[in-house]
Each structure stands twice: as C-alpha cells, then as structure tokens.
Amino acid sequence: MTPVPALNLVEVDLAALRHNYRLLRRLLPPEVGIMAVVKADAYGHGLAPAAGAFAAAGADCFGVATATEGVALRDAGLDGEIVVLLGLEPEAVAAAVARELSPVVFDDALPAALSRRAVADGREVGVHLKVDLGMGRFGLEPAAAVKLAATIGKLPGLRLTGLLSHFPLADSEPAAATCRQQWRQLATLGEEVAAASGCRPRLHMANSAGLLRFAEARGQMVRPGLSLYGYTPLDFAVSGLDTAGLRPAMALKSRIMQIKELPAGSGVSYGHRFVTSRATRLAVLPLGYADGYPRGVSGRAQVLIGGRRVPVRGTICMNACMAEIDTVPAARVGDEVVFMGRQGEEFIGADEIADWHRTIPYEILCRLGGANERRYHDS
Numbered sequence: 001m002t003p004v005p006a007l008n009l010v011e012v013d014l015a016a017l018r019h020n021y022r023l024l025r026r027l028l029p030p031e032v033g034i035m036a037v038v039k040a041d042a043y044g045h046g047l048a049p050a051a052g053a054f055a056a057a058g059a060d061c062f063g064v065a066t067a068t069e070g071v072a073l074r075d076a077g078l079d080g081e082i083v084v085l086l087g088l089e090p091e092a093v094a095a096a097v098a099r100e101l102s103p104v105v106f107d108d109a110l111p112a113a114l115s116r117r118a119v120a121d122g123r124e125v126g127v128h129l130k131v132d133l134g135m136g137r138f139g140l141e142p143a144a145a146v147k148l149a150a151t152i153g154k155l156p157g158l159r160l161t162g163l164l165s166h167f168p169l170a171d172s173e174p175a176a177a178t179c180r181q182q183w184r185q186l187a188t189l190g191e192e193v194a195a196a197s198g199c200r201p202r203l204h205m206a207n208s209a210g211l212l213r214f215a216e217a218r219g220q221m222v223r224p225g226l227s228l229y230g231y232t233p234l235d236f237a238v239s240g241l242d243t244a245g246l247r248p249a250m251a252l253k254s255r256i257m258q259i260k261e262l263p264a265g266s267g268v269s270y271g272h273r274f275v276t277s278r279a280t281r282l283a284v285l286p287l288g289y290a291d292g293y294p295r296g297v298s299g300r301a302q303v304l305i306g307g308r309r310v311p312v313r314g315t316i317c318m319n320a321c322m323a324e325i326d327t328v329p330a331a332r333v334g335d336e337v338v339f340m341g342r343q344g345e346e347f348i349g350a351d352e353i354a355d356w357h358r359t360i361p362y363e364i365l366c367r368l369g370g371a372n373e374r375r376y377h378d379s
C-alpha cells in the first residue's frame with residue numbers, strides 16, 4: 001500500500017538539539033553536570049530521538065517525568081542516568097529498579113520499597129531527595145528532608161545521589177534576591193544532609209532560567225529543558241548573557257489546500273468574526289486546534305507563505321484555518337505554509353505564538369509536537 005503523506009508535519013532538527021546542548025555545555029564550568037530534561041516527550045520533540053541527540057552531543061544524564069518515560073528511554077537503548085522527576089507510584093518500583101532508573105523521592109514509603117526491591121534484586125538504586133523551598137509542589141519541608149536523608153543513608157541498596165529543589169521564580173526579573181536566598185537554603189541544607197546521612201549528594205536546583213541567570217546557583221548539576229530546545233525562558237536582558245545562539249529545533253509546516261477570492265463584505269469562518277472590507281484572496285489551510293494550534297490565537301495569528309508574514313483570518317477551526325494572501329499574488333495550491341519556524345527571511349517562534357495565546361513557549365511546543373506527525377532531519 002502507498003503510504004499517505006501527512007498534511008501537516010512537525011519537523012525536528014536534531015543538529016539544533018545537539019548544538020543547543022553543546023552551547024550550554026560551553027557556558028557552564030566543566031564540573032557542573034547537565035541533566036537534559038526530556039520529560040513530556042521531550043517537550044513535544046520526541047523522547048527517544050531528542051534524548052539520542054543530546055547523548056550524541058555528550059549528555060549522560062536525563063530527566064523524565066514518569067517511570068513510563070524512563071523505561072521507554074531504556075528500551076530505546078539509552079545508557080546514563082535517568083532521573084524520574086515525579087517520583088514513583090508503588091506499582092512502578094520493580095520496573096524502576098530493574099531498569100536502573102533514579103527516582104526523585106519525597107516521602108518515607110518509597111525509599112523503603114526501593115531498598116527492599118534493590119536488595120532482593122542485588123542492585124543499588126540512586127535516589128534524588130527533593131525539598132520544597134517555595135514552589136509548593138513536590139518535595140519535603142527542609143527539616144523532614146534532613147530526617148529522610150538520615151533514613152536513606154541507613155537503607156541497604158540505596159545511594160543518595162542528589163539533593164534537589166526547584167525555583168518557582170527564576171524567570172521573574174524582580175525575584176532575583178528570592179532566588180538567591182532559595183539557593184543558599186539548599187546549599188545549607190546540603191551540609192545538614194551530608195552530616196545526617198554520611199553521604200554528599202550532588203545539589204541541583206537550576207532550570208534553564210536559573211542556570212542562565214544565576215551562576216552561583218548551579219551547584220553540581222543543572223536541569224535545562226526549554227533552552228535545549230532552542231528558547232530562553234527569560235523575557236529580559238541579563239548582563240553578560242547572550243542566548244542568541246540558541247536554535248529552535250521544532251518547525252510546523254503545512255500547505256495551501258484551496259485558494260479563493262471573496263468579495264467585500266464576506267464573512268470568514270465560524271461566527272463571522274472577520275468580514276472582508278474589500279475583495280480578498282484567501283488561502284484555506286488544513287490545520288486547526290485539533291492539530292494543537294490554539295483556537296485562542298484567532299485574530300492575532302500569522303503564518304508564512306511565499307516568504308512573507310500573512311494574517312490568519314477568522315476563527316481557527318478544528319482542522320482548518322484561513323490566511324489572507326493579497327500580499328502574495330504568486331501563492332498557489334500546494335505551496336508550503338509555515339505555522340512555526342523559518343521560511344526565507346521570516347521566522348515565527350514558539351515564543352511568538354505563545355504571546356498571541358498569552359501562554360509560554362513550553363505549552364506551544366508540547367501541543368504542536370504531540371498532535372502532529374514528526375519528521376527528523378539534520379540541518
């Protein structure tokens with residue numbers, strides 16, 4: 001049977017992923033490790049291909065959300081440390097031990113279960129202890145974390161390899177002092193944990209924003225996600241920091257399915273929220289919110305056709321939207337349409353789409369990458 005090509009394609013540039021990893025590597029002192037965060041299907045880029053690209057660039061530690069993702073990475077043949085950031089449910093303990101995943105822990109029950117299983121299997125499991133220093137999410141209170149560290153230090157088959165926390169405000173310009181204070185708390189806690197447990201876990205706290213902004217908060221390891229995919233989470237300048245070299249790795253491309261000429265006064269799409277004010281040439285595009293392109297960008301969105309930015313008109317439908325192409329007289333059915341990425345001199349990034357939708361580039365990457373067929377290339 002002849003395969004049917006997809007109407008819309010997410011293209012992922014593996015060379016850009018490797019480039020971004022190397023760029024961060026050069027930015028950091030050699031003694032600071034990098035956990036390449038590949039949770040959420042590598043922010044929509046595809047778990048195994050993205051992790052493989054980072055591994056090819058030198059990565060040997062990966063952060064996933066769930067044990068399911070960790071097992072998928074092992075099945076894909078990935079070596080190295082795989083840290084399960086959300087911890088484990090009891091049912092996942094056996095698989096995690098067998099596949100040598102390193103879970104994040106934040107309660108008493110999981111370390112005990114991991115220890116029993118590790119002893120039974122004759123293995124040693126590395127765990128990362130999480131402390132909540134103001135995120136209000138996963139993690140123990142500092143005092144409870146020190147107590148649990150002491151317990152872990154005594155449990156056979158367990159090794160306390162990391163002590164981590166997470167910045168809630170690293171991308172907020174006015175919160176610099178709070179961030180630095182939170183880092184100092186983790187550093188102090190690291191001393192208490194070492195004294196209580198008899199081991200010296202690596203400290204790690206910095207996501208992309210944290211590692212880009214706060215050189216002093218990098219500890220023994222950093223956990224970049226977004227920056228590895230080519231975007232900075234910072235919307236303000238940081239002195240001495242140049243992130244222009246980051247290369248967005250994901251593009252979303254489609255094609256023109258129909259072209260029509262509408263007279264003045266014609267309504268376009270559901271609700272007729274756009275009405276032509278003059279004779280207008282429209283391109284009908286086979287991509288909508290079911291393909292992850294948010295309906296909420298209706299009225300603000302642009303796409304690239306013939307190397308030009310053109311406006312999307314009317315409400316975005318489930319599998320379609322319309323672009324006004326009066327400025328691109330040469331446009332024909334079948335021509336390439338770039339929803340995200342580069343065409344000629346023009347570029348639309350996930351951050352720009354995010355601004356139209358009042359969200360963050362993370363969400364745009366996850367949505368578009370998750371809803372479309374992906375194709376990989378090496379630029």
Ligand SMILES: *Cc1c(COP(=O)(O)O)cnc(C)c1O
Pocket residue numbers: 037039085166206207208209223224225226227233
């Ligand atoms: C997602 C995540 C990261 C990566 O954050 P970015 O802002 O994408 O760099 C780091 N640490 C933890 C715990 C995370 O959940």
